[in-house]
Amino acid sequence: MREEPEARDEPGARGEQVLRSTRVVTPEGERGASVAVRGGTITAVLPYDAPVPDGALLTDLGDDVLLPGLVDTHVHVNDPGRTEWEGFATATAAAVAGGITTLVDMPLNSIPPTTSAAHLEVKRAAARGRVHTDTGFWGGAVPGNAGDLRPLHDAGVFGFKCFLLPSGVDEFPQLDAEELAAALAELTRFDGLLIVHAEDPGLIGDAPQQAGPKYADFLASRPAAAEDAAVAGLIALARRFGARVHILHLSSASALPMIAAARAEGVRLTVETCPHFLTLTAEEVPDGATEFKCCPPIREAANQDALWQALADGVVDCVVSDHSPSTIALKAKDxxxxxxxxxxxxxxxxxxxAVWTEARRRGHGLADVARWMSAGPARLAGLDGVKGAIAAGHDADFAVLAPERTFTVDPARLHHRNPVTAYAGRTLHGVVRAAYLRGALVARDGELTAQAAKKPAGRLIERPAGGSSR
Structure with missing residues (x-):
């Protein structure tokens, strides 16, 4: 046996290795364990004091928590075409520094958008050899591309995103009611997944649209009723077609009762929310602080409480970032x-x-966080057989967390291409000490390892054959 608790710059042993911690988060809960890895795959989750095989590399993590690597199914990488906003290299470096080992890229804000198989190949060419996480792709459903949906599905996208109102970029227009129904009808032919930015354009259009620095005015321009109406319409369509529909970035808690009722009825509906809806509140957003702007918006504290309850109750399936960066100039900070x-x-x-900081305050444990941010997104993407859990047969993707350590967010120290974030100046609990991708150490204490920086270890991944969520 070789033991190397401190010098761990190597990307990982090709032979057997063991990661040991007093706190390992598994699907059965948190416990002391030794996790055996060979060839990038978890081979066994053993008792803490299990003997280490001769020749195996032991990494003793002490009391740091070994979590399954996070899976983030809602990331706008914006590459190619808008790489001044972000890019595969910077986005995936930020991801592994934050404990994310798998992400799925959204089809818009890049040029071209991922709305055809040919455009998907452009996206893959831009990503190949540059990603530090395993990286997959969503396709897009836009007016006129119904004939492209099956070829995209066959090419391995995880599902199809659409908007019900303008997306913010001209090359990715929204679907009207007739086009939405046609897209769902096509997707049911091969059990494709539709993921939807759910805000009703009519109610948004009727809301007061007041320019200026007051956050209250912006919040009034994106009322919860617009989310609720859109969700109700999607439930009706999912029921009508027997289709799989996923609600993106839910911020309106008033939609939760109808979501729970539809799911109890058997409607094939899944729902996500985001860290900013769970950790930030409208009451604390300063006027003029446009780094807090997102659509749908950050709502009031009482709304946030209901979202947390929905997570605890299993009405909301997962928590993903909706990382949607831009240049500082586009944030209109001036x-x-x-x-x-x-x-x-x-x-x-x-x-x-961010999520752990608020979760611990509300009495939740790291097993809950792993369920929401790793297992849930993996299940949505059909990756739950290989990602999202510390279990035999899964990829050896890990995040190592010092849960009681704190840090204050300095945007300049993040790997995001542009140093702007709504979390600037916040003190957060939970320092990500390391990230492993298929057994390879790829990040430590917020920085890429030397080997990972030289040769990114991420792979381009596709939807598993037959993979589906609910």
Whole structure:
């Protein structure tokens, strides 16, 4: 046996290795364990004091918590075409520094958008050899591309995103009611998954649209009723077609009762929310602080309480970042005008710590966080057989967390391409000490390892054959 508790810059042993911690989060809960790995795969989860095989590399993590690597199914990488906003290299470096080992890229904000198999190949070419996480892709459903949906599905996308109102970029237009029904009808032919930005365009259009720096004015322009109406319409369509529908970035807690009722009825509906909806509140957003702008918006504290309860009750399936970065100029920081600013929260590197900070305050454990941020997204993407759990047969993807250590967010120290985030200056619990991808150490104490920086270890991944969520 070789033991190397401190010098761990190597990407991982090709032979057998064992990671030992007094706190390992498994699907059965948290316990002391030794996790055996060979060839990038977990071979066994053993008792803490199990003998280490001769020749195996032991990494003793002490009391740091070994979590399954996070899976983030809602990331806007914006590459190619808008790489001044982000990019595969910076996004995936930020991800592993924050404990995320698998992500799925959204089909818009890149040029071209991922709306055809040919465009998917452009996206893959831009990502190949540059990703520090395993990286997959969503396709897009836009007007006129119904014939592209099956080829995209066959090419391995995980599902199809659409908007019900303008997306913010001209090359990815929204679907009207007729186009939405046609897209769902096509997806049911091969049991494809539709993921939806759910806000009703009519109710948004009727809401007061007041430019300026007041957050209350921006919040009034994106009422919860617009989310509720859109969710109700999607439930009706999912019921009508027997289709799989996923609600993206739910912020309106008033939609939760109808979601729970539909799921109890057997409607094939899944739902996500985001760290910013769980950790930030409208009451604390300063006027002019456009780094807090996102759509749908951050709502009031009482709304946040209901979202946490829905997570605890299993009504909301997962927590993902919706990392939607832009340049500082597009955030209109010079004027503080919420109407003019790009809508999106930069949080890819911070989601685990942000959610854990609030979860621990509310009495939740790290097993809950792993269920929401690793197992749940993996299940959504059909990856739950290989990602999202510390269990034999799964990829050896891990995040190592010092849960009681704190840090204060300095945007300049993040790997995001642009140093702007709504979490700036916040003190968060939970320092990500390391990340492993298929047994390879790829990040430590917020930085890429030398080997990972030289040769990114991430792979481009596809939807598993027959993979589905609910």
């Amino acid at each position: 004027t503080g005008d919420f109407a003019a600013a790009w809508g999106g929260i930069s949080s890819l590197q911070l989601g685990l710590s």
